[in-house]
Amino acid sequence: MEDEKLAGSLETFIVTTKKSETCVLNEDLVSECEDTEEEEFRSSYESEPITEGKETSVQEAEEGKEETNCEGRAGLEYIQRRDFGLIPFGHLTSDVRDALVSIGAENFQNSKGPFVTGSKGRKMTEAWFYRKLADGKDEVVKRTWLLYSPSKEAAYCFCCVLFSHTPQNAISKFESPEGFNCGEIWHFKEALTILAQLTQTDRKREGNFMALIRFIADFDPVLKEHLNKHTDGAKGRATYLSPVTQNEFIALLANTIREKLVADVKESKYYGVMCDSTPDISHQDQHSLVVRYVVLKEGQFVVKETFLGYMKLGGKNAEAIEEGIRNGLESFGLDFNNCSAVCFDNASVMVGKHRGIQRQLCEKKSKIVFINCNNHSLNLAGADAVKTDVGSMTFFNVLNEVFNFFSRSTERWDALKRVTAITLKSSTDTRWSSRADATHALETELNGVLESLENISSSDNFTAESRADSEALLKGILSFEFLAFLSFWTPVLRKVDIVKKRLQCPEMTFKDAHEDLEALATWLQENQDNGAQEAVTKSIELSNKWDVEIEIKRVRRKKCMPGELARDEPLTPHLDMKRKLLLAVDSLVVEVQSRSARLQEIDGRFGVLLRPQELFCKTEQEIDAVCKDMAQKYDENISPSELCQEVQDLMFLLKKTPETALELLAFIDKYGEGFANLCVALRLLLTVGISVASCERSFSKLKLIKTYLRSSMGQDGLSNLALLSIESDTLMDMNFDGIIHEFARSKARKFLM
Structure with missing residues (x-):
C-alpha cells in the first residue's frame, strides 16, 4: 500500500515537472521566473493548506496527539520559510510527499541565496542552479531538482529525498538529513581518498595492476570475494592475476586482433608494405611493419594502413632487412607474391640503386612498385x-x-x-x-x-x-x-x-x-x-x-688581368x-x-586510372595505351584487351562520373565479374603507399610503452601491447566472450575424453 502511494506521488511529481521549460540566463528572465514561482507557491498554499492536526504516520499516531501537533507546526515552518532542510526526514509518509509535490520544488530552491561561505572559503552560487547546454552559447536549463536550505547551509536533491530507495550504507549526501555541505571541497577530498587507496598499501611489490584491482574490488562484491578467497593468505589456488597470466591474456588479445587484421588483408588479396626503423630505449633497432590495403566496410571501399608489429632484425644491410620483411610477412600468414608495392624512407640502405633494398626486391619481384617516403623527401x-x-x-x-x-x-x-x-x-x-x-x-x-x-x-x-x-x-x-x-x-x-x-x-x-x-x-x-x-x-x-x-660589407676586389679595365659592381x-x-x-x-621523380614517373603511367573524370575524357587510343601499360606491369593479374573493353563499357553506364577511385570501385563492385580487370587494377594502384607516416606514429607508441623502467621488455610483449594500443578500434569491436572462452579453454585442467 505504501509503495502504491509512493508511485502516485512520483507520477504527480513527473506531471508537475513537465511544465519546466528552457530559459536563457539573464537578469530579466531570472526575476520573471522568481515572480512566477512566488505566485504559484501562494496559490498552491492557499488552495491546499496543511493543518496542524493532520496525521502523518502510524508512529505519530502511536506516540500521541502532542507529537503530531509539533510536527504540524514544523511542517508549517518549512513551508513558510521555504526551507527544505526542515522537513521530517525520518517520517516521510505519502501524505508528506504529496504535499511537497503539490507545493513544488521551485518554492524550496532559494536560488538567490543568501549563501554562507564555508570554512574552506567556498560557497554555493546561483550558477549552480543552471546547466549550460553543450550545443548553445547562452542557452541554459534550470536544475529544478536542486534545493538549498538556509538553516542547514546545505543542498538537497528533491527527487532523491522523496523517492529514493538507496541502501543506508550507499546513501548520497544530497538525500541525507544533513545535506550536501556546499562549503567543503568534497571532490578534492574524494580524489585524495582514491589516491590514498591506490598508494597506501602494505603490499609494496604488487604493482599498479593489483592496486587498481583492489580498488575496483571495493565496488564489486564478486571481485572482492575472489580476492579474499584466492589471494589473501590462500596458497596453492589459481588467482589468474599473476604477471604470467596477464601476459598470456595480452598475447591472446593481440593474436586475436592480428588474425582479424590479416584476414582482412587476405580478403583484399593485394597489399603494399611500409617499413621504417628507430632505436628504442635499450638501443635496439625496432622495425615497424605496416601493410596498406583496400577493404569493403559498410558498403564503401576504404584504404587502411594496418600495423602488424615490430621486428628485430639480425643486421642493417639490405639482405638482412629484406629477409626480415619476408619472414615477418610469412609469420603473419601473408603471401609475399601478393605484395604489389613497397614504401621506405630515404636511407641509402633502403633506396640505394645498387645495393639497397629497392634493388633486392626489384630483382626478385619485378612487379613491385617502389616509392620512397615523400614526407622524408x-x-x-x-x-x-x-x-x-x-x-x-x-x-x-x-x-x-x-x-x-x-x-x-x-x-x-x-x-x-x-x-x-x-x-x-x-x-x-x-x-x-x-x-x-x-x-x-x-x-x-x-x-x-x-x-x-x-x-x-x-x-x-x-x-x-x-x-x-x-x-x-x-x-x-x-x-x-x-x-x-x-x-x-x-x-x-x-x-x-x-x-x-x-x-x-x-x-x-x-x-x-x-x-x-x-x-x-x-x-x-x-x-x-x-x-x-x-x-x-x-x-x-x-x-x-x-x-x-x-x-654594408666590404667588397673583395679580385686581381685584374693586364689590360682589364672593367670591375664588378658591388651589390x-x-x-x-x-x-x-x-x-x-x-x-x-x-x-x-x-x-619526386619516381612519383612523377608512376603517376604519368597509371595516374589517370585514379582520376575517373580524366580517364573518361581520354580518347580511345589513349585509354588503350594506358591499359596496355598497366597490363604489361601486372601481366599475371590483368588482361590488356579486357581492361580496355571494360573501361569503354563503363563510360555509357555512368550517369555521373565519380570523383575518386574509391567511389568508382564501389560502383563497379555492384556488377560483380563484369569489371573484374578494372577492379583489380584499381585495388593494385590504391595499395601504393606514398609515406611511412603510419610507421612514425607507431614509434610514438613505442616510446610510451618501452620506457626506462620497462627497458627489459620482451619483443613479443612489446609488439602485442603496441598492437592493442594502435589498433584499439578493432579491439573495441571484438567479441570478448569468445576471447574469454578461449582463455578459459586453454587453462582448463580437465579434458573430455
Whole structure:
C-alpha cells in the first residue's frame, strides 16, 4: 500500500515537472521566473493548506496527539520559510510527499541565496542552479531538482529525498538529513581518498595492476570475494592475476586482433608494405611493419594502413632487412607474391640503386612498385635548401638558441609567458612540422621576445650568464639578415607544412601526392620574386623600427688581368639579401622536383586510372595505351584487351562520373565479374603507399610503452601491447566472450575424453 502511494506521488511529481521549460540566463528572465514561482507557491498554499492536526504516520499516531501537533507546526515552518532542510526526514509518509509535490520544488530552491561561505572559503552560487547546454552559447536549463536550505547551509536533491530507495550504507549526501555541505571541497577530498587507496598499501611489490584491482574490488562484491578467497593468505589456488597470466591474456588479445587484421588483408588479396626503423630505449633497432590495403566496410571501399608489429632484425644491410620483411610477412600468414608495392624512407640502405633494398626486391619481384617516403623527401629538400647559404643556417641556429635559452630556465620561461600569447617552439631536422611552428611562433611574438630579452639583460634578478646570453641573442635577432630570413621562411614553410600534413593521410594516392608536390613547386616558382622582395621590404621596416643598422660589407676586389679595365659592381645589402633568398627558393624547387621523380614517373603511367573524370575524357587510343601499360606491369593479374573493353563499357553506364577511385570501385563492385580487370587494377594502384607516416606514429607508441623502467621488455610483449594500443578500434569491436572462452579453454585442467 505504501509503495502504491509512493508511485502516485512520483507520477504527480513527473506531471508537475513537465511544465519546466528552457530559459536563457539573464537578469530579466531570472526575476520573471522568481515572480512566477512566488505566485504559484501562494496559490498552491492557499488552495491546499496543511493543518496542524493532520496525521502523518502510524508512529505519530502511536506516540500521541502532542507529537503530531509539533510536527504540524514544523511542517508549517518549512513551508513558510521555504526551507527544505526542515522537513521530517525520518517520517516521510505519502501524505508528506504529496504535499511537497503539490507545493513544488521551485518554492524550496532559494536560488538567490543568501549563501554562507564555508570554512574552506567556498560557497554555493546561483550558477549552480543552471546547466549550460553543450550545443548553445547562452542557452541554459534550470536544475529544478536542486534545493538549498538556509538553516542547514546545505543542498538537497528533491527527487532523491522523496523517492529514493538507496541502501543506508550507499546513501548520497544530497538525500541525507544533513545535506550536501556546499562549503567543503568534497571532490578534492574524494580524489585524495582514491589516491590514498591506490598508494597506501602494505603490499609494496604488487604493482599498479593489483592496486587498481583492489580498488575496483571495493565496488564489486564478486571481485572482492575472489580476492579474499584466492589471494589473501590462500596458497596453492589459481588467482589468474599473476604477471604470467596477464601476459598470456595480452598475447591472446593481440593474436586475436592480428588474425582479424590479416584476414582482412587476405580478403583484399593485394597489399603494399611500409617499413621504417628507430632505436628504442635499450638501443635496439625496432622495425615497424605496416601493410596498406583496400577493404569493403559498410558498403564503401576504404584504404587502411594496418600495423602488424615490430621486428628485430639480425643486421642493417639490405639482405638482412629484406629477409626480415619476408619472414615477418610469412609469420603473419601473408603471401609475399601478393605484395604489389613497397614504401621506405630515404636511407641509402633502403633506396640505394645498387645495393639497397629497392634493388633486392626489384630483382626478385619485378612487379613491385617502389616509392620512397615523400614526407622524408620533402623534409630533406627543405634541409638542403637551408644549406645553400651560411646566413640561412645561422638563422635556424639562432632560432634554436632562442628556444633553448628560455626553456632551460623556469624563471626565464615565466618572464617570456608574461609578455607573449604563443609559446616558442623548438626546431629539429627530423620532425617534419617543427620548423614551420618555430618560425611562425617567433614571427608572431617577435615584439614580446625582444621585450623579454631586454628585460632580462637589464635586470639584476638574473645571473650574469643569463644577461650575457640575452644580449648575444638580441644581437643575433636584431640584424637585417635574420629579420629577412624570418620574413621569408615563415610563409614558405607554412605552405610546405600544409603539403606534409596532407601526405600523412592514409587515403592519399600517389596521384594526389604528385599533384600536391607539383602545386607546391609551381607556387614557389611563381612567388619567388614577390616573396623575396616582400621579405626584404619587411626586414627594412623592422630594422627601422628597432634601429637596426644595415651593414654594408666590404667588397673583395679580385686581381685584374693586364689590360682589364672593367670591375664588378658591388651589390647593395638589399640586393644581396634578395639574391640569397632566391637561391634558397631555386634550391628548394629543384630538390622537390628531383626527389619526386619516381612519383612523377608512376603517376604519368597509371595516374589517370585514379582520376575517373580524366580517364573518361581520354580518347580511345589513349585509354588503350594506358591499359596496355598497366597490363604489361601486372601481366599475371590483368588482361590488356579486357581492361580496355571494360573501361569503354563503363563510360555509357555512368550517369555521373565519380570523383575518386574509391567511389568508382564501389560502383563497379555492384556488377560483380563484369569489371573484374578494372577492379583489380584499381585495388593494385590504391595499395601504393606514398609515406611511412603510419610507421612514425607507431614509434610514438613505442616510446610510451618501452620506457626506462620497462627497458627489459620482451619483443613479443612489446609488439602485442603496441598492437592493442594502435589498433584499439578493432579491439573495441571484438567479441570478448569468445576471447574469454578461449582463455578459459586453454587453462582448463580437465579434458573430455
